[in-house]
Amino acid sequence: MHIGADYYPEHWPRETWETTAQQMQEAGFNTVRLAEFAWAFLEPEEGRFDFRWLDDALAVLGRHGIRALLGTPTATMPAWVARKYPETLAMKPNGQRTTWGVRKNNCFTSGAYRLLSERITRAMAEHYRDHPQVIGWQTDNEFGNNPCSCGTCRADFQDWLRARYGSVEALNQAWGTHFWSHRFSEWAEVPIPDDNGSHNPGLLLDWQRYGSWLNVRFQADQVRILRQVCPRQVITHNFMGYHQDLDYYDLARDLDFVSWDNYPVWGALEIPYDAAGAADLMRGLKRRNFWIMETTAGPGGWGEMGRNVRPGELRKVALQQVAHGADGLIWFRWRTCTVGREQYWHGLLGHDGLPGRRYREAQATAQELHRLWPELEGTTVPARVAILYDYDSLWATRFQKSFPDNHWQQYLRRFQAALVRAGVPCDLIHPDQDLSGYRLVVAPQLFVLPDARAQRLAAFVRAGGVLLTTLRTGVKDEYSRCHARTLPGLLSDVLGIRIEEYEALPGATPAAIQGSGLLPGAFTGTGFADWIQPTGAEVLAGYTTAHLRPYAAATRQRAGSGWAYYVGTVVTEDGFYDALLRSCLDAAGIQPVLIPPAGVEVCERAGAGRRLLFLLNHVEEPRQVAVPAGARALVGTITQGQVALEPFGVAVLRLA
Numbered sequence: 001m002h003i004g005a006d007y008y009p010e011h012w013p014r015e016t017w018e019t020t021a022q023q024m025q026e027a028g029f030n031t032v033r034l035a036e037f038a039w040a041f042l043e044p045e046e047g048r049f050d051f052r053w054l055d056d057a058l059a060v061l062g063r064h065g066i067r068a069l070l071g072t073p074t075a076t077m078p079a080w081v082a083r084k085y086p087e088t089l090a091m092k093p094n095g096q097r098t099t100w101g102v103r104k105n106n107c108f109t110s111g112a113y114r115l116l117s118e119r120i121t122r123a124m125a126e127h128y129r130d131h132p133q134v135i136g137w138q139t140d141n142e143f144g145n146n147p148c149s150c151g152t153c154r155a156d157f158q159d160w161l162r163a164r165y166g167s168v169e170a171l172n173q174a175w176g177t178h179f180w181s182h183r184f185s186e187w188a189e190v191p192i193p194d195d196n197g198s199h200n201p202g203l204l205l206d207w208q209r210y211g212s213w214l215n216v217r218f219q220a221d222q223v224r225i226l227r228q229v230c231p232r233q234v235i236t237h238n239f240m241g242y243h244q245d246l247d248y249y250d251l252a253r254d255l256d257f258v259s260w261d262n263y264p265v266w267g268a269l270e271i272p273y274d275a276a277g278a279a280d281l282m283r284g285l286k287r288r289n290f291w292i293m294e295t296t297a298g299p300g301g302w303g304e305m306g307r308n309v310r311p312g313e314l315r316k317v318a319l320q321q322v323a324h325g326a327d328g329l330i331w332f333r334w335r336t337c338t339v340g341r342e343q344y345w346h347g348l349l350g351h352d353g354l355p356g357r358r359y360r361e362a363q364a365t366a367q368e369l370h371r372l373w374p375e376l377e378g379t380t381v382p383a384r385v386a387i388l389y390d391y392d393s394l395w396a397t398r399f400q401k402s403f404p405d406n407h408w409q410q411y412l413r414r415f416q417a418a419l420v421r422a423g424v425p426c427d428l429i430h431p432d433q434d435l436s437g438y439r440l441v442v443a444p445q446l447f448v449l450p451d452a453r454a455q456r457l458a459a460f461v462r463a464g465g466v467l468l469t470t471l472r473t474g475v476k477d478e479y480s481r482c483h484a485r486t487l488p489g490l491l492s493d494v495l496g497i498r499i500e501e502y503e504a505l506p507g508a509t510p511a512a513i514q515g516s517g518l519l520p521g522a523f524t525g526t527g528f529a530d531w532i533q534p535t536g537a538e539v540l541a542g543y544t545t546a547h548l549r550p551y552a553a554a555t556r557q558r559a560g561s562g563w564a565y566y567v568g569t570v571v572t573e574d575g576f577y578d579a580l581l582r583s584c585l586d587a588a589g590i591q592p593v594l595i596p597p598a599g600v601e602v603c604e605r606a607g608a609g610r611r612l613l614f615l616l617n618h619v620e621e622p623r624q625v626a627v628p629a630g631a632r633a634l635v636g637t638i639t640q641g642q643v644a645l646e647p648f649g650v651a652v653l654r655l656a
């Protein structure tokens, strides 16, 4: 297994390199990521390359059995780039260029920047193509959407629209520019939107898509070179989990595998549902296992810092990712830097460079994982539940929330967290992904729902699948126009409901809900209420508040040989989602291997004839878990059918 740290030899005197490599080797590390911010060291002046220091650093590491992934260093530009080519700096909406000296503030349409990026990528690729220690590449660092408002970006956006729509008339049609008489007669009239609250929703959605595509194109320029020059080395990128500015499916397409940067330790202690969900998305991007390219090694922070990892937590954070499909594990960073913006972003070692508690915990974790690797290799998460994760719906919701405080991904978390509590693995996947391997599909706020996609979901249900969907599903088409239909549109038949009216609920007056049967109890609806009229669906919960009394809050219907569930409000109680998901899972014929006690997450990896169960204690109190008969402990001890987990403890079992 590839295990190690993000390491910056260029930050440290050469005299330290040997000791560092020795300490890494003693920790059980075999992999480092290097050079992703080292452009000024690799190309100190335009066209003059210097790889000697990196060769030397690799040689020292090599003597200790450590291999490397190299980052293309384009996330921070050297001073000479900005001095010689000021247009490489992104432009703010007010027409001012950003100031050099931060990072990720380049303009992606700057021809100079694209050329310089290709040149350093090619130079590195040619130098390291046959290097025995270089196993592969990380493109850039954490692509995000750095918006730029320069004239080149605007012209390029117009070109992108031309390629997408073909004619100005088609664009007018798609965006509905008859509204406020915003019709275009030439491409050159299309603006860069600078006010997300007022511009045309179609323009906003396409501008977001374009910004995402720009990053993907920039990466593709590098990937093309790396594939051509270094066909035997792998290519990845360090994604940011639930980062919301890019279409990560697109960004993942050109890569061999996805990596991601996971920093779940910050404020109060809480169950890291998002670290679980983000991992499931990272695995879902290519539907294959991923690497952790950076993860918590100590307190983080640039100005103020967060809390430290408690004893056992550093290991637990790492093993949670392995449990969700990580096949590589790189801690950020090796040693806390003494200078620069990230002086407080702590590494495994402190400023002093002395191995301490965090180093020793990483060492024990590395050794444990090397021991487990023969069992882990070839396994992945065997999910039969999918959550549809759709960037168009997320973005369109960001531009038009429908109701105050509506946060697309946080709403999705209510369902995803319930699956974690139920002990059932899930994949977060693209809404057009093949659904045939899944029994249950959860689609919260599938706001943008083109007809073909709705028809596929309906067919999935009729063929025996279980669908759970919610408010704000099926509202818009792919151009962000509202469908001219009664909601939930093409899903009305399978869901057995009609929604002629709906409303945002004022914050101070939530709606009281009473459930019965499968959803027993009283609950609270907030934010929004669909006025659901069942046309065949069974009512699982209804409103007891005033004017909402005639309507359902949650329903389900048998359709074909499947089931279709609908929730029309934001219920605040976790217990609602637990009961709802239990019903959906029952309908789908999915049983968890075990139902974990509160605070414990259970995950499975399976394949190559093996089934491995991970038990992760996310709380700072001990927990007891009853394990399935015949299970054998690979990590931890089974006593009388129970595993005792210490605070932040982890056990790994092999199922019979």
Ligand code: GAL
Residues within 6 Å of the ligand: 141, 142, 261, 294, 332, 342, 345
């Ligand atoms: C990541 C980034 C690293 C480092 C780290 C801590 O997002 O990739 O370079 O900045 O955060 O701030």
